[in-house]
Amino acid sequence: MRHDMEFATPIPLHRARPPGSPETLALFGEQSLEAYRSGMQQCMDRVQRTLSRAQGPCSGVAPHELQPAFEAIDLDRPLNDLDASLEEVQRLYLDHAVYFHHPRYVAHLNCPITLPSILAEAIATPLNTAVETWDQSAGATLIEQKLIDWTAARVGLGEDADGVFTSGGTQSNLMALSIARDSACEAMPGHPGNRHHGLPPNYRQLRILTSEVSHFSVQKAAALLGLGYDAVITVPSDASKCMDIGALETELNECDEAGLIPFAIVATAGTTDFGSIDPIPAIAERCHQRGIWLHVDAAYGGGLLLSRRHRHWLAGIEQADSVSIDYHKTFFQPVSCSACLVRDRRQLRHITYHADYLNPRDQAEEGTPDLVNKSLQTTRRFDALKLWMTLRTLGAERLGDYLDEVIELAQQAYRAMRQRDDIEVLLPPALSTLVFRYRPDGVDDDSDLDTLNQQIRQTLSRRGEAVVAGTRVDGRFYLKFTLLNPMTRVEDLMALISDIVQVGEALVSSSRPPIVWSTPSC
Secondary structure (H helix, E strand, O other), X not given: OOOOOOOOOOOOHHHHOOOOOHHHHHOOOHHHHHHHHHHHHHHHHHHHHHHHHOOOOOOOXXXXXXXXXXXXXXXXXXXXXXXXXXXXXXXXXXXXXXXXXXXXXXXXXXXXXXXXXXXXXHHHHHHOOOOOOHHHHOHHXXXXXXXXXXXXXXXXXOOOOEEEEEOOHHHHHHHHHHHHHHHHHHOOOOOOOHHHHOOOOOHHHEEEEEEOOOOOHHHHHHHHOOOOHHHEEEEOEOXXXXXXXXXXXXXXXXXXXXXXXXXXXXXXXXXXXXXXXXXXXHHXXXXXXXXXXXXXXXXXXXXXXXXXXXXXXXXXXXXOOEEEEEHHHHOOOOOOOEEEEEOOHXXXXXXXXXXXXXXXXXXXXXXXXXXXXXXXXXXXXXOHHHHHHHHHHOOHHHHHHHHHHHHXXXXXXXXXXXXXXXXXXXXXXXXXXXEEEEOOOOOOOHHHHHHHHHHHHHHHHHHOOOEEEEEEEOOEEEEEEEOOOOOOOHHHHHHHHHHHHHHHHHHHHOOOOOOOOOOOOO
């Protein structure tokens, strides 16, 4: 090797190429700020134009109609032009996007989002902050931690509580049940713990109990944890679709008789279809008596923590060992923005791994707050800024009021729908969902009603007039309104009911059934 070689002084990137050249505009930095400003303005203009001319919550496009446009695109041949790229995005995405803020979007647990949260995205995304370690995030770490502490205090978990932001309720439930499993196995005589030695020999005896109408992510978590779907015992629900405590007692006793090990009970605070809230205090009592981990899935109902009218519906949640919260549902935040909380921060050790290049053990012992130490994920976006800016700009009570408004909307719509002879509403709303079906005179066969209501849903979607959810209850098909938009009024819903009836009447009177798509168009 030559030791007399002279090395040129490195030239900063923004001086290495002429200002305005394509190379300087490709990556974000000081040299591209003007292009960033111009490009952001173009994006905002397109969103504004698209929303201002939208006639409904979706275009009604079917998958087989849009797919050819994608097949014609060669990703190895770039357009090399922002205007052309935006025009392509307009054609492929914006023109056919589903608009959750539209009053006729009443399908899933998607909410309109706060303006401060959108602005937070505009700040966090360009900087591309990664919050797994302090040296990548600095103040972002403390913002997330402050929000975790605030949420845990709202729940009432106590001073030893902690948690971390997650991608959503599915990840939060997986994380909580993973910790519950490892905590239970660690306590087994003769077993040194799962992290180093894997599951104990009797792992096939482990059981999770949850309501028959709880979220599917409980079964999914059981499979990912090596226990399998069969490790989940679904407890029958009562007439209100809440976990039946008598049935829970029966299942626990049967576990005892069969030599099974119930290590976790999942109580749902807001089931997806019915919004029902399990009797958390009674479930917590059984958990404490038997030393079973209590996890509360409050992905949907967690927003009640901010409600001035209905906070008491979450009574008992403070007794949970872990809690799932989806801010991107009833806190009106963009996806993804969620959290998993635990009562005892020491339990987070079950998911900690120290890597020398990232979060070495000595760094943790010195007190460096590396969030990766308590997260299933390594790389994570700075999602906490969205909630932070919302709370600091609007306040928590405003969000609680929004949820109270949609709860009242659901109750008003229920009363109005009950006045109709051709609409069968299954249950009064527990939160903000309504499960119902069109049932006209002369159509009494359940199979015919299933087909009719499926076709009503598909017809409205195909026309781009409404996005209504569908579900099955006891094997029968129902329509569902999921209401998370405080700007929607009961008049909007009654007009939609009238359209549902009108479409249904046309289908009943038609001698030729409409096309049934294997996949709803939107």
